[in-house]
Amino acid sequence: MFPKTATATLLFFFMALTFQVKAQKQVHPKGKLLILGGAATNEYFIDYFAELAGGFDRKIVIIPSAMTDNAIENDPDFERLKKPFKNAGFTNIEVLHTRDKVLADTKEFIKPLLDAEGVWITGGRQWRLVQSYLGTRTQNALDQLLKKGKVIAGTSAGASIMADLLVRGDPAGNTIMLGEYQEGFGFLQNIAIDQHHLARNRQFDLFEVKRVHPEVLGIGLEENTGILVTDNQFKVVGKGYVGIYDGTRWSAERDTIYQLPKDVEQFYFLREGNAYDLKEQRIILK
Template sequence: MRIVFATVCLCGWLLGSTASAQSMGPQNGSLLIVGGGRMGKEIIQEFVDRAGGIDSPFVLIPGANAGEDWDEKYVVKSFLARAGAKDITVLHTRDRAVANTEEFVAPLRRAKGVWIDGGRQWRLADAYLGTRTHCELFCVLCRGGVIGGSSAGATIQGSYLVRGAPEGNTVMMAKGHEFGFGFMSCTAIDQHVIARKRENDLAEVLDTYPGLLGIGIDEGTAIVVTGRRFKVIGASQVVIHDRYWQKPADQKYELLSPGDEFDLCCRRKVKTSTAR
């Protein structure tokens, strides 16, 4: 449990930090963060490969959705089952006491790939933030595994939880629902950004927390995060909001395209795709 509480405290420090802030992905393992919408074969294959192949043990977390019935039909319809995975466990509860039990987290201790489905990110935070489950998710990364997620499952991976209000997903900042799982430190992650015309929405968050790095991912697009870098894959683009980036006055954000790579510590693009 110490890992989780230390991480949450670190996230709190990062929210109030400015020039000293540093964004970073996991030192071991990797994240695959998808902006919602339809995932292409490239994104699915990237996730499976980083988990060690289709025969690896996977865990699905559907808790961002409103439903409670996650039976075999849910597993069969999942992109992992359609890709050929057989070793799939569904992990779901709304009860934080259950999320703190050894029995509940047991599947995470053997998992090499964890997928967090979309829905509303506050449901994930309410159920798991600061629990033994949260701790074991970090342990998946420490063992070299991969954690992926789309839409709400993307946003929850940042340190700041955007659109976390139970009242509706148009509210960018919600008191009491401001902390994500913190797999990427000092970040605020938004999704569906171009498809839903959300390109400028992260500016509101950075007005309050200028030390954060704002990452907006469009549908059908993902960032693959390892350590201090991420690369863009998929069909569309990623929007970067950074208050310390020296940019023209009329340019509010930077756009990254598939093939581009970004250094989280330096906060700059370090590789540009040649396929333009």
């Protein structure tokens, strides 16, 4: 048997190692994530997406699978879907869609992603994305795209799916925060992303998630607002606010971060120009 001191030392070592591994889970690939809170298919964000992808002549892929079957069937050639991107100036657009998870796991299906410079995941219901793509070659191709330094944008459901903990993923209704499907694509680890934050009066809903998963960083995105994630950090872009649920309260006036007691539920807002360190889970003070 180990002496008590040796046992305590080993226990501390393994606890420290566990914490280090957990912290490292935050590390993001070298790609770019443009994560939008909804109502964001407009000139401002499409232009921004084009800049991140390298220009309007670069190939982009739109994934509309979060949308309803009716919406897709009513636009079988995806002309309405592609229109705002064409109007903005994109000249090389492909659409990738299936409800067949077996097909989504084939080499043939993912070919459009292999040479894409950017991917745009539309809004709708995030559980449809899970049913179609989670654990398939399609999801892996998206991971590989990020590792090559490319950009993935997602709005509304396309925003929430980017985190590892999926909120509002229940087919029974979008008011269920932790439902049938709780695993997202995991481009960001130890994080939950909500959207339509203030427009739908959702600013208190992430507390339901934090009570079950207090270690998770909650991010609430307002409509026409988003975050650009690069190198373990994000900056806020757009017109509205981003709610942060990280167990602290930041006072902009005092430029101070206050650690909250465990039983206190508060969040704070960031706005365009503010930056946040995802690895340390704290606002970057200037």
